[in-house]
Amino acid sequence: MTDTPLLKVSGLSKFYGSRIGCKDVCFDLWPGEVLAIVGESGSGKTTLLNCLSTRLMPTTGSVEYRMRDGNFRDLYHMSEAERRFLMRTDWGFVHQNPADGLRMTVSAGANVGERLMAVGDRHYGKIRETASDWLTRVEIGTDRIDDQPRAFSGGMRQRLQIARNLVTGPRLVFMDEPTGGLDVSVQARLLDLVRGLVNDLGLSAIVVTHDLAVARLLSHRMMVMKDGHVIEHGLTDRVLDDPREPYTQLLVSSILQV
Amino acid sequence: MATPLVVSEVFKSFTMHLRDGIKLPVVKDVNFSVASGECVVLGGPSGIGKSSILKMLYGNYAVDAGQILVDHKDRIVDIARADPRTVLDVRRHTLGYVSQFLRTVPRVSALDVVAEPLVARGIAAPEARDRAAELLAKLNLPRELWTLPPATFSGGEQQRVNIARGFITSHRILLLDEPTASLDAVNRRVVVDMIADKKREGVALLGIFHDEEVREAVADRVLDVSQFSPRKAVAA
Numbered sequence: 001m002t003d004t005p006l007l008k009v010s011g012l013s014k015f016y017g018s019r020i021g022c023k024d025v026c027f028d029l030w031p032g033e034v035l036a037i038v039g040e041s042g043s044g045k046t047t048l049l050n051c052l053s054t055r056l057m058p059t060t061g062s063v064e065y066r067m068r069d070g071n072f073r074d075l076y077h078m079s080e081a082e083r084r085f086l087m088r089t090d091w092g093f094v095h096q097n098p099a100d101g102l103r104m105t106v107s108a109g110a111n112v113g114e115r116l117m118a119v120g121d122r123h124y125g126k127i128r129e130t131a132s133d134w135l136t137r138v139e140i141g142t143d144r145i146d147d148q149p150r151a152f153s154g155g156m157r158q159r160l161q162i163a164r165n166l167v168t169g170p171r172l173v174f175m176d177e178p179t180g181g182l183d184v185s186v187q188a189r190l191l192d193l194v195r196g197l198v199n200d201l202g203l204s205a206i207v208v209t210h211d212l213a214v215a216r217l218l219s220h221r222m223m224v225m226k227d228g229h230v231i232e233h234g235l236t237d238r239v240l241d242d243p244r245e246p247y248t249q250l251l252v253s254s255i256l257q258v
Numbered sequence: 259m260a261t262p263l264v265v266s267e268v269f270k271s272f273t274m275h276l277r278d279g280i281k282l283p284v285v286k287d288v289n290f291s292v293a294s295g296e297c298v299v300l301g302g303p304s305g306i307g308k309s310s311i312l313k314m315l316y317g318n319y320a321v322d323a324g325q326i327l328v329d330h331k332d333r334i335v336d337i338a339r340a341d342p343r344t345v346l347d348v349r350r351h352t353l354g355y356v357s358q359f360l361r362t363v364p365r366v367s368a369l370d371v372v373a374e375p376l377v378a379r380g381i382a383a384p385e386a387r388d389r390a391a392e393l394l395a396k397l398n399l400p401r402e403l404w405t406l407p408p409a410t411f412s413g414g415e416q417q418r419v420n421i422a423r424g425f426i427t428s429h430r431i432l433l434l435d436e437p438t439a440s441l442d443a444v445n446r447r448v449v450v451d452m453i454a455d456k457k458r459e460g461v462a463l464l465g466i467f468h469d470e471e472v473r474e475a476v477a478d479r480v481l482d483v484s485q486f487s488p489r490k491a492v493a494a
Contacts, residue, residue, distance in 0.1 A: 030343055188364035195363070199378075217363065221342045235317055235342035242319040246275035253276060 004066060006031050006172060006204050007052070012061035014051050020228035021047035025061070027223070027233070031171070034198060034205045036219035036236065038212060038251070044228040045208045046176060052206060053093055053174045054083045065172075088118040092165030096177035098157035101164070102149045108135060108160055109145040115168050134163040138193060155186035159193065166197060173198075175207040179214055191217055212255055216240055224248045260329070262352070262430045262462050263315070264291040268324030268338070270307075270314060271488075283488035284310050288324065290481055292431070297453060297463040297476050302483035308466045309358075311483065312433045314338075315464070316355045317345040328352060328431065350378055355433045356424030360416040362409040368394065369404045372422040379427065386426075393422040397448055413440040425452055432456060434465030438472050450475045 005028035014021035022044040029035055037045045050056035052063055054075050064072040068090065075083060087093070095101040102111050112131040113121075121127050132142045138159035140152075149157050158178065165173060178194065179187040195218055198205055209215055215222055215236060222239045224232040224247065232245045243249045268288040274280050285307040292298045300308040313319040315326055317337055326337040330352045335344060349355070354375075363371070372390035377383055394404055397418040403411065408419045417440050424432065434453075438446045446469065453476045456463060467473040473480070 033343065192363065192365040220346055234320075235345055237316075237318045238320055238342075241313065242272070244273070244320065249275050 004070075005029055006066050008062075008064040008072065009052065010062055012048070012051055012063060013059050014047050014056065015059045020044070022051065022225070022228045025230055027230075029172075029204055029206065031204055032202045033221065034203075034207060034219045036215035036222045037206065037208045037225060038210060038215050038222060039225035040210060040251075043225040045210075045225055047228070048225070049174055049176055049206065049208045053091070054087065055093075068171075088115065089168050090170050090172065092168075092170040092173035094158075094161055094165055094173065094175040094178050096180045098149065098154070098161045101161045102157060104150050105148055107146045107148055108140065108152070111149065111160060111164050112167050115164055119168050130167065131163075134167050135160075137197070138163045139189070153186075155182055155190060158182060158190055162190075162194065162197070166201070166203075169201070171204060173203055173205045175205060175209075177209055178207065179209070179211065187214075194218060212240060212251065224251070260294045260460075261291050262294060262329040263464065264325075264327040265289060265311075265315070266325045266327065268311075268314065268326065269322040270310060270319065271322055285483070285486040286488045288486045292462040292464050294430070294460040294462050295457050296478045297457055297465065299473055299477040299480045300464065300466050300483050301473075301480040302487075306483045306487050308483050309435055311486075312355070312435050312464070312466065315433060316349070316353065350375075352429055353431045353433070354424050354427055354429035356421055356435065356437045358417075358435045358439065360408055360420040360423075362407060362416070364409065365407055367405045368399070368408050368411070368419050371408060371419055372426055375423060375427045389426055390422065393426055394418070396452075397422055398445060414442065414445070417441060418445065421449060421452070425456070428459065429461065431462045431464070434463060434467075436466050436468060438467065438469055446472055 007029040010026045012025040013023045025048055037048060039045050047056065051058040063075045065075055066072050093101065109128060109131040112134050113127040116127050116130060132145055135142055135145060140156055140159055149160055152160060179190055182190060191214060207218055219236045222234065222236045223230050224239065226247045232239060232243065232248045239248060240252055243252045265288055269286050270284040272282045272284060274282065288311065300311060302308060310319060314321050315337060321338040324338060328335050328337055328348055330348045335348055337345060337348065369387055369390050372393060373383065373386035376386035376389060391404065399415060399418050403415065408416050417437065421437050438449050441449065450472055453463060
Protein backbone atom coordinates (compact mmCIF):
# COMPACT_ATOMS: atom_id res chain seq x y z
CA MET A 1 0.00 0.00 0.00
CA THR A 2 1.40 3.38 -0.94
CA ASP A 3 1.06 6.08 1.63
CA THR A 4 0.21 9.08 -0.52
CA PRO A 5 -3.14 9.71 -2.16
CA LEU A 6 -3.34 10.66 -5.81
CA LEU A 7 -6.12 13.17 -5.34
CA LYS A 8 -7.06 15.18 -2.26
CA VAL A 9 -10.44 16.85 -2.29
CA SER A 10 -11.58 19.13 0.50
CA GLY A 11 -14.58 21.34 1.09
CA LEU A 12 -15.59 21.22 -2.55
CA SER A 13 -18.85 23.04 -3.30
CA LYS A 14 -20.57 24.29 -6.39
CA PHE A 15 -23.57 26.59 -6.33
CA TYR A 16 -25.70 27.53 -9.28
CA GLY A 17 -26.94 30.84 -7.95
CA SER A 18 -28.61 29.86 -4.70
CA ARG A 19 -29.14 26.29 -5.82
CA ILE A 20 -26.71 23.64 -4.57
CA GLY A 21 -24.85 21.61 -7.20
CA CYS A 22 -22.69 19.79 -4.69
CA LYS A 23 -21.76 20.79 -1.17
CA ASP A 24 -18.76 20.31 1.04
CA VAL A 25 -17.35 17.18 -0.54
CA CYS A 26 -14.15 15.81 1.02
CA PHE A 27 -12.27 12.62 0.18
CA ASP A 28 -8.90 11.20 -0.82
CA LEU A 29 -8.44 8.93 -3.80
CA TRP A 30 -5.58 6.43 -3.64
CA PRO A 31 -3.55 4.94 -6.47
CA GLY A 32 -5.27 1.91 -7.98
CA GLU A 33 -8.56 2.74 -6.32
CA VAL A 34 -11.90 2.91 -8.09
CA LEU A 35 -14.48 5.18 -6.50
CA ALA A 36 -18.11 5.06 -7.56
CA ILE A 37 -20.38 8.07 -7.14
CA VAL A 38 -24.00 6.95 -7.12
CA GLY A 39 -27.33 8.71 -6.69
CA GLU A 40 -30.43 9.54 -8.67
CA SER A 41 -30.60 12.05 -11.51
CA GLY A 42 -30.07 15.56 -10.24
CA SER A 43 -28.28 14.49 -7.06
CA GLY A 44 -25.10 16.29 -8.06
CA LYS A 45 -23.01 13.36 -9.29
CA THR A 46 -22.06 14.90 -12.60
CA THR A 47 -21.54 18.36 -11.11
CA LEU A 48 -19.09 16.80 -8.67
CA LEU A 49 -17.33 14.84 -11.41
CA ASN A 50 -16.98 17.98 -13.52
CA CYS A 51 -15.62 19.98 -10.57
CA LEU A 52 -13.05 17.26 -9.90
CA SER A 53 -11.94 17.05 -13.50
CA THR A 54 -11.58 20.82 -14.06
CA ARG A 55 -14.45 20.88 -16.51
CA LEU A 56 -16.44 23.09 -14.16
CA MET A 57 -15.13 25.76 -11.79
CA PRO A 58 -16.16 24.98 -8.20
CA THR A 59 -17.46 27.81 -6.02
CA THR A 60 -15.24 26.89 -3.06
CA GLY A 61 -12.87 24.17 -1.96
CA SER A 62 -9.72 22.61 -3.29
CA VAL A 63 -8.72 19.66 -5.45
CA GLU A 64 -5.07 18.71 -5.19
CA TYR A 65 -3.46 16.25 -7.56
CA ARG A 66 -0.16 14.49 -7.10
CA MET A 67 1.86 15.19 -10.23
CA ARG A 68 4.32 12.67 -11.65
CA ASP A 69 7.14 14.51 -9.86
CA GLY A 70 5.44 13.67 -6.55
CA ASN A 71 4.35 17.22 -5.72
CA PHE A 72 0.73 18.12 -5.03
CA ARG A 73 -0.72 20.92 -7.13
CA ASP A 74 -4.04 22.61 -6.59
CA LEU A 75 -5.88 22.20 -9.88
CA TYR A 76 -7.53 25.57 -9.62
CA HIS A 77 -4.22 27.35 -9.08
CA MET A 78 -2.78 25.97 -12.30
CA SER A 79 -2.77 27.78 -15.58
CA GLU A 80 -5.35 26.76 -18.15
CA ALA A 81 -2.54 25.38 -20.34
CA GLU A 82 -1.26 23.16 -17.53
CA ARG A 83 -4.75 21.86 -16.81
CA ARG A 84 -5.32 21.04 -20.44
CA PHE A 85 -2.01 19.25 -20.67
CA LEU A 86 -2.93 17.17 -17.62
CA MET A 87 -6.29 16.32 -19.20
CA ARG A 88 -4.60 15.20 -22.41
CA THR A 89 -1.87 13.10 -20.87
CA ASP A 90 -2.21 11.99 -17.26
CA TRP A 91 -5.99 11.90 -17.15
CA GLY A 92 -8.78 10.38 -19.14
CA PHE A 93 -12.43 11.33 -19.34
CA VAL A 94 -14.94 8.80 -20.63
CA HIS A 95 -18.23 10.47 -21.53
CA GLN A 96 -21.60 8.78 -21.40
CA ASN A 97 -22.13 9.69 -25.02
CA PRO A 98 -19.07 8.59 -27.03
CA ALA A 99 -19.73 11.36 -29.55
CA ASP A 100 -18.71 13.85 -26.83
CA GLY A 101 -15.34 12.21 -26.37
CA LEU A 102 -14.51 11.15 -29.92
CA ARG A 103 -13.97 12.98 -33.15
CA MET A 104 -16.65 11.40 -35.21
CA THR A 105 -15.31 12.35 -38.62
CA VAL A 106 -11.74 11.16 -38.31
CA SER A 107 -10.70 7.50 -38.41
CA ALA A 108 -10.64 5.19 -35.37
CA GLY A 109 -6.86 5.00 -35.64
CA ALA A 110 -6.53 8.79 -35.67
CA ASN A 111 -8.84 9.09 -32.67
CA VAL A 112 -6.41 6.98 -30.68
CA GLY A 113 -3.28 8.41 -32.29
CA GLU A 114 -4.25 11.99 -31.62
CA ARG A 115 -3.69 11.60 -27.89
CA LEU A 116 -0.25 10.12 -28.58
CA MET A 117 0.69 13.10 -30.73
CA ALA A 118 -0.41 15.36 -27.89
CA VAL A 119 2.33 13.83 -25.74
CA GLY A 120 4.93 14.31 -28.45
CA ASP A 121 4.87 11.12 -30.48
CA ARG A 122 5.69 11.95 -34.09
CA HIS A 123 6.60 8.66 -35.75
CA TYR A 124 3.60 7.77 -37.93
CA GLY A 125 4.36 4.06 -38.12
CA LYS A 126 4.76 3.78 -34.36
CA ILE A 127 1.58 5.72 -33.67
CA ARG A 128 -0.38 3.51 -36.04
CA GLU A 129 1.10 0.39 -34.46
CA THR A 130 0.16 1.54 -30.94
CA ALA A 131 -3.30 2.56 -32.12
CA SER A 132 -3.89 -0.82 -33.70
CA ASP A 133 -2.62 -2.54 -30.54
CA TRP A 134 -5.15 -0.58 -28.48
CA LEU A 135 -7.99 -1.34 -30.87
CA THR A 136 -7.23 -5.02 -30.30
CA ARG A 137 -7.20 -4.54 -26.54
CA VAL A 138 -10.68 -3.04 -26.65
CA GLU A 139 -11.80 -5.79 -29.04
CA ILE A 140 -12.18 -3.74 -32.18
CA GLY A 141 -10.89 -5.53 -35.29
CA THR A 142 -7.78 -3.86 -36.72
CA ASP A 143 -9.45 -3.95 -40.13
CA ARG A 144 -11.65 -1.13 -38.80
CA ILE A 145 -8.70 1.18 -38.06
CA ASP A 146 -9.43 3.47 -41.03
CA ASP A 147 -13.18 3.63 -40.44
CA GLN A 148 -14.80 6.61 -38.80
CA PRO A 149 -16.62 6.10 -35.48
CA ARG A 150 -19.78 7.27 -37.25
CA ALA A 151 -19.83 3.81 -38.80
CA PHE A 152 -19.46 2.07 -35.39
CA SER A 153 -22.17 0.69 -33.11
CA GLY A 154 -22.75 2.31 -29.71
CA GLY A 155 -20.75 -0.35 -27.88
CA MET A 156 -17.83 -0.08 -30.30
CA ARG A 157 -17.81 3.69 -30.01
CA GLN A 158 -17.66 3.43 -26.24
CA ARG A 159 -14.75 0.97 -26.46
CA LEU A 160 -12.98 3.26 -28.90
CA GLN A 161 -13.44 6.14 -26.49
CA ILE A 162 -11.84 4.04 -23.77
CA ALA A 163 -8.88 3.18 -26.00
CA ARG A 164 -8.43 6.85 -26.88
CA ASN A 165 -8.33 7.70 -23.19
CA LEU A 166 -6.01 4.95 -22.04
CA VAL A 167 -3.43 5.06 -24.81
CA THR A 168 -1.29 7.69 -23.06
CA GLY A 169 -1.09 5.62 -19.88
CA PRO A 170 -3.11 7.99 -17.68
CA ARG A 171 -3.05 7.56 -13.92
CA LEU A 172 -6.58 8.82 -13.32
CA VAL A 173 -9.69 8.25 -15.39
CA PHE A 174 -13.08 9.90 -14.90
CA MET A 175 -16.11 8.08 -16.24
CA ASP A 176 -19.60 9.52 -16.52
CA GLU A 177 -22.16 6.70 -16.83
CA PRO A 178 -19.80 4.67 -19.06
CA THR A 179 -22.39 1.95 -19.66
CA GLY A 180 -25.45 4.18 -19.90
CA GLY A 181 -27.41 3.69 -23.08
CA LEU A 182 -25.81 0.35 -23.95
CA ASP A 183 -27.82 -2.83 -24.08
CA VAL A 184 -27.02 -5.32 -21.34
CA SER A 185 -24.87 -7.79 -23.28
CA VAL A 186 -22.75 -4.93 -24.62
CA GLN A 187 -22.69 -3.47 -21.14
CA ALA A 188 -21.36 -6.72 -19.64
CA ARG A 189 -18.59 -6.84 -22.20
CA LEU A 190 -17.62 -3.24 -21.58
CA LEU A 191 -17.64 -3.72 -17.80
CA ASP A 192 -15.44 -6.76 -18.04
CA LEU A 193 -13.07 -4.85 -20.29
CA VAL A 194 -12.90 -1.80 -18.03
CA ARG A 195 -12.45 -4.00 -14.97
CA GLY A 196 -9.57 -5.87 -16.62
CA LEU A 197 -7.85 -2.71 -17.82
CA VAL A 198 -8.16 -0.99 -14.46
CA ASN A 199 -6.61 -4.03 -12.76
CA ASP A 200 -3.84 -4.53 -15.31
CA LEU A 201 -2.84 -0.89 -15.52
CA GLY A 202 -3.30 -0.07 -11.83
CA LEU A 203 -5.44 2.94 -12.74
CA SER A 204 -7.36 5.08 -10.34
CA ALA A 205 -10.84 5.90 -11.48
CA ILE A 206 -13.87 7.90 -10.44
CA VAL A 207 -17.02 6.48 -11.97
CA VAL A 208 -20.38 8.21 -11.90
CA THR A 209 -23.25 5.77 -12.29
CA HIS A 210 -26.83 5.32 -11.22
CA ASP A 211 -26.48 1.57 -11.72
CA LEU A 212 -25.58 -0.10 -8.44
CA ALA A 213 -24.62 -3.35 -10.17
CA VAL A 214 -22.01 -1.43 -12.18
CA ALA A 215 -20.75 0.13 -8.96
CA ARG A 216 -20.51 -3.29 -7.27
CA LEU A 217 -18.57 -4.76 -10.15
CA LEU A 218 -16.14 -1.91 -10.75
CA SER A 219 -15.60 0.01 -7.55
CA HIS A 220 -13.79 -0.49 -4.29
CA ARG A 221 -15.42 2.40 -2.56
CA MET A 222 -18.68 4.20 -2.98
CA MET A 223 -20.15 7.63 -2.31
CA VAL A 224 -23.92 8.08 -2.26
CA MET A 225 -25.20 11.54 -3.17
CA LYS A 226 -28.54 13.16 -2.56
CA ASP A 227 -29.48 16.81 -3.14
CA GLY A 228 -25.84 17.74 -3.66
CA HIS A 229 -24.62 16.18 -0.42
CA VAL A 230 -22.60 13.03 0.12
CA ILE A 231 -24.89 11.18 2.52
CA GLU A 232 -23.04 7.88 2.80
CA HIS A 233 -19.52 6.82 2.01
CA GLY A 234 -17.67 3.55 2.48
CA LEU A 235 -16.47 0.22 1.18
CA THR A 236 -18.71 -0.72 -1.77
CA ASP A 237 -19.64 -4.09 -0.26
CA ARG A 238 -20.58 -2.44 3.01
CA VAL A 239 -22.71 0.32 1.48
CA LEU A 240 -24.62 -2.20 -0.65
CA ASP A 241 -24.96 -5.00 1.93
CA ASP A 242 -25.58 -2.84 4.98
CA PRO A 243 -26.81 0.60 3.86
CA ARG A 244 -27.27 2.90 6.85
CA GLU A 245 -29.00 5.98 5.46
CA PRO A 246 -32.71 5.97 4.59
CA TYR A 247 -32.04 7.09 1.02
CA THR A 248 -29.33 4.45 0.47
CA GLN A 249 -31.69 1.78 1.81
CA LEU A 250 -34.30 2.97 -0.66
CA LEU A 251 -31.79 2.81 -3.53
CA VAL A 252 -30.59 -0.66 -2.62
CA SER A 253 -34.08 -2.02 -2.03
CA SER A 254 -35.18 -0.69 -5.42
CA ILE A 255 -32.83 -2.98 -7.37
CA LEU A 256 -34.78 -5.45 -9.46
CA GLN A 257 -33.82 -9.08 -8.95
CA VAL A 258 -33.47 -11.20 -12.05
CA MET B 259 -0.03 -20.27 19.83
CA ALA B 260 -0.74 -17.13 17.82
CA THR B 261 -4.27 -15.73 17.79
CA PRO B 262 -4.76 -13.79 14.54
CA LEU B 263 -8.47 -13.04 15.10
CA VAL B 264 -10.06 -11.56 18.21
CA VAL B 265 -13.66 -10.36 18.39
CA SER B 266 -14.50 -8.28 21.40
CA GLU B 267 -17.81 -6.85 22.67
CA VAL B 268 -19.36 -6.55 19.22
CA PHE B 269 -22.94 -5.30 18.90
CA LYS B 270 -24.92 -5.21 15.69
CA SER B 271 -28.42 -4.15 14.75
CA PHE B 272 -30.19 -3.10 11.58
CA THR B 273 -32.31 0.04 11.43
CA MET B 274 -34.96 -0.31 8.73
CA HIS B 275 -35.67 3.26 7.71
CA LEU B 276 -38.19 2.16 5.13
CA ARG B 277 -40.17 0.31 7.82
CA ASP B 278 -40.74 3.28 10.13
CA GLY B 279 -37.21 3.01 11.46
CA ILE B 280 -37.72 -0.21 13.37
CA LYS B 281 -34.57 -1.55 14.91
CA LEU B 282 -33.71 -5.20 14.48
CA PRO B 283 -31.08 -6.36 16.93
CA VAL B 284 -28.84 -9.02 15.41
CA VAL B 285 -26.17 -9.89 17.97
CA LYS B 286 -24.93 -8.41 21.22
CA ASP B 287 -21.72 -8.62 23.17
CA VAL B 288 -19.98 -11.06 20.85
CA ASN B 289 -16.67 -12.23 22.30
CA PHE B 290 -14.43 -14.94 20.92
CA SER B 291 -11.08 -15.55 19.33
CA VAL B 292 -9.63 -18.01 16.84
CA ALA B 293 -6.10 -19.35 17.14
CA SER B 294 -3.75 -20.39 14.36
CA GLY B 295 -4.35 -23.95 13.25
CA GLU B 296 -7.78 -24.02 14.83
CA CYS B 297 -11.18 -24.44 13.19
CA VAL B 298 -14.02 -22.85 15.13
CA VAL B 299 -17.55 -23.60 13.98
CA LEU B 300 -20.40 -21.16 14.60
CA GLY B 301 -23.40 -23.14 15.83
CA GLY B 302 -27.04 -22.42 16.51
CA PRO B 303 -30.33 -22.33 14.61
CA SER B 304 -30.94 -20.40 11.39
CA GLY B 305 -31.43 -16.66 11.77
CA ILE B 306 -29.44 -16.45 14.99
CA GLY B 307 -26.74 -14.27 13.38
CA LYS B 308 -24.03 -16.69 12.23
CA SER B 309 -23.70 -15.30 8.70
CA SER B 310 -23.99 -11.77 10.04
CA ILE B 311 -20.94 -12.38 12.22
CA LEU B 312 -18.93 -13.56 9.21
CA LYS B 313 -20.08 -10.54 7.19
CA MET B 314 -19.03 -8.17 9.96
CA LEU B 315 -15.61 -9.79 10.13
CA TYR B 316 -15.19 -9.43 6.37
CA GLY B 317 -16.32 -5.79 6.41
CA ASN B 318 -19.56 -6.28 4.49
CA TYR B 319 -21.61 -5.28 7.53
CA ALA B 320 -20.87 -2.32 9.72
CA VAL B 321 -20.63 -2.80 13.48
CA ASP B 322 -22.50 -0.69 16.08
CA ALA B 323 -19.89 -1.13 18.80
CA GLY B 324 -16.94 -3.30 19.67
CA GLN B 325 -13.72 -4.40 18.01
CA ILE B 326 -12.72 -6.95 15.40
CA LEU B 327 -8.98 -7.30 15.68
CA VAL B 328 -6.99 -8.94 12.93
CA ASP B 329 -3.27 -9.53 12.88
CA HIS B 330 -2.40 -8.00 9.51
CA LYS B 331 1.20 -7.60 8.32
CA ASP B 332 2.54 -7.60 11.89
CA ARG B 333 0.17 -4.97 13.15
CA ILE B 334 -3.30 -5.14 14.63
CA VAL B 335 -6.12 -3.78 12.47
CA ASP B 336 -9.61 -3.15 13.87
CA ILE B 337 -11.93 -4.07 10.99
CA ALA B 338 -14.81 -2.35 12.79
CA ARG B 339 -13.07 0.99 12.37
CA ALA B 340 -10.67 0.53 9.44
CA ASP B 341 -11.04 2.66 6.32
CA PRO B 342 -12.11 0.92 3.08
CA ARG B 343 -8.59 0.86 1.74
CA THR B 344 -7.28 -0.96 4.80
CA VAL B 345 -10.15 -3.44 4.72
CA LEU B 346 -9.32 -4.22 1.09
CA ASP B 347 -5.66 -4.71 1.93
CA VAL B 348 -6.59 -7.04 4.80
CA ARG B 349 -8.80 -9.01 2.39
CA ARG B 350 -6.02 -9.20 -0.17
CA HIS B 351 -3.38 -10.48 2.22
CA THR B 352 -4.78 -11.77 5.48
CA LEU B 353 -8.48 -12.54 5.50
CA GLY B 354 -10.11 -14.93 3.03
CA TYR B 355 -13.81 -15.66 2.66
CA VAL B 356 -15.75 -18.42 0.97
CA SER B 357 -19.30 -17.19 0.61
CA GLN B 358 -22.31 -19.38 0.13
CA PHE B 359 -22.93 -18.13 -3.37
CA LEU B 360 -20.56 -17.16 -6.11
CA ARG B 361 -20.86 -13.64 -7.45
CA THR B 362 -20.18 -14.26 -11.10
CA VAL B 363 -18.70 -11.73 -13.46
CA PRO B 364 -19.80 -11.98 -17.07
CA ARG B 365 -17.19 -13.40 -19.44
CA VAL B 366 -14.56 -14.34 -16.83
CA SER B 367 -13.65 -18.05 -16.98
CA ALA B 368 -13.80 -20.33 -13.94
CA LEU B 369 -10.03 -20.68 -14.06
CA ASP B 370 -9.52 -16.92 -13.94
CA VAL B 371 -12.13 -16.47 -11.20
CA VAL B 372 -10.11 -18.88 -9.08
CA ALA B 373 -6.72 -17.41 -10.05
CA GLU B 374 -7.75 -13.81 -9.41
CA PRO B 375 -6.85 -13.57 -5.69
CA LEU B 376 -3.31 -14.69 -6.53
CA VAL B 377 -3.03 -12.25 -9.43
CA ALA B 378 -4.22 -9.49 -7.09
CA ARG B 379 -1.28 -10.35 -4.83
CA GLY B 380 1.13 -9.88 -7.71
CA ILE B 381 1.67 -13.48 -8.82
CA ALA B 382 2.13 -13.91 -12.58
CA ALA B 383 -1.04 -14.99 -14.40
CA PRO B 384 0.31 -18.29 -15.85
CA GLU B 385 1.53 -19.46 -12.43
CA ALA B 386 -1.74 -18.40 -10.80
CA ARG B 387 -3.69 -20.34 -13.46
CA ASP B 388 -1.59 -23.45 -12.84
CA ARG B 389 -2.43 -23.30 -9.15
CA ALA B 390 -6.09 -22.70 -9.98
CA ALA B 391 -6.13 -25.72 -12.29
CA GLU B 392 -4.63 -27.90 -9.55
CA LEU B 393 -7.39 -26.92 -7.13
CA LEU B 394 -10.21 -27.33 -9.64
CA ALA B 395 -8.88 -30.79 -10.50
CA LYS B 396 -8.73 -31.68 -6.83
CA LEU B 397 -12.36 -30.59 -6.43
CA ASN B 398 -13.36 -32.74 -9.43
CA LEU B 399 -14.68 -29.91 -11.53
CA PRO B 400 -14.94 -31.28 -15.08
CA ARG B 401 -12.05 -29.94 -17.14
CA GLU B 402 -14.31 -28.80 -19.99
CA LEU B 403 -15.87 -26.24 -17.63
CA TRP B 404 -12.63 -24.51 -16.68
CA THR B 405 -12.58 -22.08 -19.56
CA LEU B 406 -16.27 -21.18 -19.26
CA PRO B 407 -17.74 -18.40 -17.11
CA PRO B 408 -19.42 -20.02 -14.07
CA ALA B 409 -22.73 -18.17 -14.48
CA THR B 410 -24.36 -21.20 -16.10
CA PHE B 411 -22.83 -23.81 -13.76
CA SER B 412 -24.92 -25.87 -11.34
CA GLY B 413 -25.03 -24.90 -7.66
CA GLY B 414 -22.47 -27.51 -6.69
CA GLU B 415 -20.13 -26.56 -9.53
CA GLN B 416 -20.31 -22.87 -8.63
CA GLN B 417 -19.65 -23.71 -5.03
CA ARG B 418 -16.51 -25.64 -5.94
CA VAL B 419 -15.26 -22.68 -7.97
CA ASN B 420 -15.94 -20.53 -4.94
CA ILE B 421 -14.07 -22.88 -2.62
CA ALA B 422 -11.08 -23.05 -4.94
CA ARG B 423 -11.02 -19.26 -5.08
CA GLY B 424 -11.09 -19.04 -1.29
CA PHE B 425 -8.47 -21.71 -0.70
CA ILE B 426 -5.94 -20.71 -3.37
CA THR B 427 -4.20 -18.07 -1.28
CA SER B 428 -2.27 -18.61 1.94
CA HIS B 429 -4.36 -16.18 3.95
CA ARG B 430 -3.83 -16.54 7.71
CA ILE B 431 -7.55 -16.37 8.45
CA LEU B 432 -10.28 -18.04 6.44
CA LEU B 433 -14.03 -17.50 6.85
CA LEU B 434 -16.28 -20.25 5.49
CA ASP B 435 -20.02 -19.74 5.03
CA GLU B 436 -21.48 -23.21 4.42
CA PRO B 437 -18.90 -24.18 1.82
CA THR B 438 -20.23 -27.73 1.56
CA ALA B 439 -23.98 -26.99 1.45
CA SER B 440 -24.56 -28.11 -2.14
CA LEU B 441 -21.79 -30.69 -2.54
CA ASP B 442 -22.03 -34.45 -2.90
CA ALA B 443 -20.35 -36.81 -0.43
CA VAL B 444 -17.16 -37.23 -2.46
CA ASN B 445 -16.55 -33.51 -2.78
CA ARG B 446 -17.51 -32.87 0.83
CA ARG B 447 -14.71 -35.28 1.71
CA VAL B 448 -12.28 -33.30 -0.49
CA VAL B 449 -13.22 -30.07 1.26
CA VAL B 450 -12.79 -31.66 4.68
CA ASP B 451 -9.27 -32.70 3.65
CA MET B 452 -8.52 -29.23 2.34
CA ILE B 453 -9.62 -27.73 5.66
CA ALA B 454 -7.36 -30.19 7.49
CA ASP B 455 -4.46 -29.07 5.29
CA LYS B 456 -5.17 -25.44 6.11
CA LYS B 457 -5.14 -26.27 9.81
CA ARG B 458 -1.76 -27.97 9.46
CA GLU B 459 -0.48 -24.84 7.73
CA GLY B 460 -1.53 -22.82 10.78
CA VAL B 461 -4.51 -21.04 9.26
CA ALA B 462 -7.21 -19.83 11.65
CA LEU B 463 -10.59 -20.99 10.32
CA LEU B 464 -14.05 -19.82 11.29
CA GLY B 465 -17.00 -21.43 9.60
CA ILE B 466 -20.66 -22.29 9.41
CA PHE B 467 -21.43 -25.94 8.64
CA HIS B 468 -24.95 -27.29 8.84
CA ASP B 469 -23.83 -30.74 7.70
CA GLU B 470 -23.19 -32.64 10.93
CA GLU B 471 -20.71 -35.05 9.44
CA VAL B 472 -18.54 -32.24 8.09
CA ARG B 473 -18.83 -30.33 11.33
CA GLU B 474 -17.69 -33.36 13.32
CA ALA B 475 -14.74 -33.81 11.00
CA VAL B 476 -13.42 -30.24 10.99
CA ALA B 477 -14.46 -28.51 14.23
CA ASP B 478 -12.02 -28.08 17.09
CA ARG B 479 -14.79 -26.38 19.00
CA VAL B 480 -18.32 -25.20 18.36
CA LEU B 481 -19.25 -21.69 19.41
CA ASP B 482 -22.94 -21.42 20.21
CA VAL B 483 -24.10 -18.15 18.65
CA SER B 484 -27.43 -18.14 20.51
CA GLN B 485 -25.55 -16.90 23.58
CA PHE B 486 -25.06 -13.63 21.65
CA SER B 487 -28.66 -13.39 20.58
CA PRO B 488 -30.50 -10.32 21.91
CA ARG B 489 -33.79 -12.17 21.41
CA LYS B 490 -32.95 -14.71 24.08
CA ALA B 491 -32.38 -11.88 26.55
CA VAL B 492 -35.79 -10.43 25.72
CA ALA B 493 -37.48 -13.80 26.25
CA ALA B 494 -35.77 -14.40 29.59
